Amino acid sequence: MKKIEAIIRPEKLDGVRRVLENARCAGLMISEIEGHGKQKGVVQQWRGEKYKVELLPKIKIEIVVRDQDVERIAKTIIDAAQTGDVGDGKIFIYHIESAIRIRTGENGEVAL
DSSP states (O other), X not given: OEEEEXXXXXXXXXXXXXXXHHTTOOOOEEEEEEXXXXXXXXXXXXXXXXXXXXXXXXEEEEEEEOGGGHHHHHHHHHHHHOOXXXXXXXXXXXXXXXXXXXXXXXXXXXXX
């Protein structure tokens, strides 16, 4: 099993959720976060004054999938979230040793 953690633009969330649902991705967790990448934030202007925003709003999507589904789900996220501009986000993939469904006690892939 693998955990896919995707950091995306907030405005891309609805589209990403829709394609993940169509890709038969059963469960996911969504968090609102703030952060920055290499660009270290952006300079914006308001009423003629420039100011720097160092932490930008982002969305973190976490999904645990079977090993054979990792590439398909990652590509699905990329296709829905990519704009080609700086700040599109990142995808991280982690190994998951085990999963346990609390209600039934099932563990392993059947718990997903």
